[in-house]
Amino acid sequence: MTATRADALENRKLVLRAAAQLFAAEGLDVPLGRVAQRAGVGAGTVYRHFPSxxxxxxxxxxxxxxxxxxxxxxxxxxxxxxxxxxxxxxxxxxxxxxxxxxxxxxxxxxxxxxxxxxxxxxxxxxxxxxxxxxxxxxxxxxxxxxxxxxxxxxxxxxxxxxxxxxxxxxxxxxxxxxxxxxxxxxxxxxxxxDAEHPETCAACGSPLRVKKAGRPAVYCSPACRQRARRRRLMN
The missing domain is CATH 1.10.357.10 (Tetracycline Repressor, domain 2)
Known part of the structure; x- marks a missing residue:
């Protein structure tokens, strides 16, 4: 895969991720300019991948x-x-x-x-x-x-x-x-x-390992904890 092709695929992923976050939080009336801004790409990049x-x-x-x-x-x-x-x-x-x-x-x-x-x-x-x-x-x-x-x-x-x-x-x-x-x-x-801690990861839904002592786990890994934190910051 060429570098140009890889960059294009990465940009498409960024646009999709940004659009999903904005649409989920605010509805489908979010303008494409805001999607481009959230994705960190130009408006032309959005239209190249998604013409409408x-x-x-x-x-x-x-x-x-x-x-x-x-x-x-x-x-x-x-x-x-x-x-x-x-x-x-x-x-x-x-x-x-x-x-x-x-x-x-x-x-x-x-x-x-x-x-x-x-x-x-x-x-x-x-x-x-x-x-x-x-x-x-x-x-x-x-x-x-x-x-x-x-x-x-x-x-x-x-x-x-x-x-x-x-x-x-x-x-x-x-x-x-x-x-x-x-x-x-x-x-x-x-x-x-208990009511606050289902036995699935709050970020990815994977089963959590039951702890014999201490506060019940919320995330299955540090990566999921960081992912959830980034999601909260971006929304």
Whole structure:
């Protein structure tokens, strides 16, 4: 790969990241000039990669879903089938709650899905279906549970999480809803130690190592702690 090509790919990533942050925080009316400023590139760079606002918005939506697909694969590789399903659902709900402007815009605009977003949505649905299939095969959830049930649960859970005045209590309620889907007798692995500290990393959603003493962990690594700090500073 040439240096020019590598620079172009890096600039595209910077623009996507900046747009996702601004759209999630403020909605889709953010002008492209602010996106360029946040990304640290010129306006011409934004337009070279994304000729219109619609193209940029679709790319942000698609990247968000592809990131979730990667998260689903990570959960499948690192956790038991039931913990993988419920840990992933919680991660998706948390990310949707933080990016409520994006989720609301997607639901409100009936012109979606466009081709790029539709392909990403299909990949997300397939990843969710794999986790659900594994959990059913392990006997962790009802065999009649469907992907569209889980999509509705994600939407409702995100609304609950973002609407509750107490983040800790909102988190607890979300986990209680998720845990209600487990079949009786299934041991709860990923869950809450207390209202403020779910057993998943607050930055990436990975399972946390349970500490025998001291304050419960919030992040799985120093890198995730720094990532969360940068996110707070930028928003």
């Amino acid at each position: 606002k619609t193209v940029l918005v679709e790319a942000v939506f698609a990247q968000h879903l592809d990131d979730l697909v990667s998260a689903a694969d990570r959960w499948a590789a690192q956790a038991t089938p039931d913990d993988a399903l419920f840990g992933f659902l919680f991660e998706v709900i948390e990310k949707c709650a933080r990016g409520k402007h994006l989720c609301d815009a997607l639901v409100a605009d009936r012109s979606w899905p466009h081709a790029t977003f539709a392909a990403a949505a299909r990949r997300f649905g397939e990843a969710l279906d794999r986790l659900l299939h594994n959990a059913k095969h392990a006997g962790s959830v009802d065999v009649n549970l469907r992907v569209d049930d889980l999509n509705a649960l994600i939407a409702g859970g995100a609304t609950l999480r973002s609407a509750h005045p107490s983040p800790a209590r909102g988190t607890r309620l979300v986990w209680q809803v998720l845990d209600s889907l487990r079949r009786p007798g299934v041991t709860k692995g990923v869950g809450l130690r």
